[in-house]
Amino acid sequence: MNAIEAIFTRRSIRKYKQIKVDNEILELVLKSAMYAPSARNEQPWHFIVIDDPDLKNRVMNAHPHAKMLSEAPVAILVCGDKELEISPDYWPVDCAAATQNILLSAHASGLGAVWLGVHPRTERKKAIREIFGLPSHVEPFSLVAIGVPDEQKDQPERFKPERIKRNSWNS
Amino acid sequence: MNAIEAIFTRRSIRKYKQIKVDNEILELVLKSAMYAPSARNEQPWHFIVIDDPDLKNRVMNAHPHAKMLSEAPVAILVCGDKELEISPDYWPVDCAAATQNILLSAHASGLGAVWLGVHPRTERKKAIREIFGLPSHVEPFSLVAIGVPDEQKDQPERFKPERIKRNSWNS
Numbered sequence: 001m002n003a004i005e006a007i008f009t010r011r012s013i014r015k016y017k018q019i020k021v022d023n024e025i026l027e028l029v030l031k032s033a034m035y036a037p038s039a040r041n042e043q044p045w046h047f048i049v050i051d052d053p054d055l056k057n058r059v060m061n062a063h064p065h066a067k068m069l070s071e072a073p074v075a076i077l078v079c080g081d082k083e084l085e086i087s088p089d090y091w092p093v094d095c096a097a098a099t100q101n102i103l104l105s106a107h108a109s110g111l112g113a114v115w116l117g118v119h120p121r122t123e124r125k126k127a128i129r130e131i132f133g134l135p136s137h138v139e140p141f142s143l144v145a146i147g148v149p150d151e152q153k154d155q156p157e158r159f160k161p162e163r164i165k166r167n168s169w170n171s
Numbered sequence: 172m173n174a175i176e177a178i179f180t181r182r183s184i185r186k187y188k189q190i191k192v193d194n195e196i197l198e199l200v201l202k203s204a205m206y207a208p209s210a211r212n213e214q215p216w217h218f219i220v221i222d223d224p225d226l227k228n229r230v231m232n233a234h235p236h237a238k239m240l241s242e243a244p245v246a247i248l249v250c251g252d253k254e255l256e257i258s259p260d261y262w263p264v265d266c267a268a269a270t271q272n273i274l275l276s277a278h279a280s281g282l283g284a285v286w287l288g289v290h291p292r293t294e295r296k297k298a299i300r301e302i303f304g305l306p307s308h309v310e311p312f313s314l315v316a317i318g319v320p321d322e323q324k325d326q327p328e329r330f331k332p333e334r335i336k337r338n339s340w341n342s
Contacts, residue, residue, distance in 0.1 A: 096267030
């Protein structure tokens with residue numbers, strides 16, 4: 001799939017067929033995450049692949065918008081590692097770029113995915129940290145549910161020319 | 172360009188030919204930013220296109236890593252708008268996804284770009300806010316310098332299988 005087309009046609013997919021996600025495609029999606037830019041190219045991230053039903057249930061109980069995990073064959077927890085940073089506090093920025101690469105790569109591979117926000121919600125972070133046994137220097141950032149899509153969504157109109165200014169806020 | 176290829180071959184490009192960036196391509200790049208996912212689909216962003224040489228100079232003085240702006244024909248300042256949020260404090264996450272779409276779309280369009288971090292550095296934010304006259308509810312997030320590439324970079328190896336865990340940190 002063409003890159004621009006992938007960007008424009010990607011949607012949040014929350015319904016999935018009961019089919020396993022191919023391991024090679026999942027690895028390609030994770031590799032895509034690792035090709036995101038990061039501050040000083042620190043790549044301060046880890047990825048936990050979640051396919052255990054009990055764990056998915058525990059995440060659903062800890063996150064208010066994670067119902068689709070009951071159907072999703074797999075999810076990825078994107079984490080930032082503060083000990084891998086030279087530029088402090090950029091890990092959420094870096095992890096967001098990695099998460100966006102996951103969504104685009106999944107979509108371009110024929111999968112559907114949805115980004116569930118974890119950071120900066122302290123309650124969600126605390127619960128997720130406990131479920132996965134994260135050490136104190138590792139911060140949960142986002143969850144991405146992934147599967148073969150069982151819903152289709154059209155491309156909406158999101159271009160808003162009024163959000164573009166030139167050389168000044170008051171242009 | 173294929174989406175996965177765009178993700179893997181995108182690099183930070185800091186040298187540009189002295190050629191204007193086509194307006195239609197620039198609009199496509201900005202449209203790509205607006206197709207990023209955002210918390211509750213709030214799309215809480217604005218984009219300031221910077222092509223004024225004096226302004227570029229002022230930004231170079233305000234940002235420690237912005238030297239390439241002297242060569243870049245154009246830059247985009249990505250801003251978050253706290254008044255457009257329903258989910259407080261997600262604007263940096265949303266703006267990061269939008270910035271990543273800008274980088275990928277520029278690369279897929281034959282341009283080169285580099286992401287300059289602004290948020291969360293308070294000094295840079297203060298200086299950028301003054302230069303562009305941003306109101307208090309609008310936060311500068313990132314700068315992207317863009318131009319026709321005048322350097323070529325190979326695809327590095329960034330895949331780190333040890334950063335992938337399964338169902339637990341201690342897997």
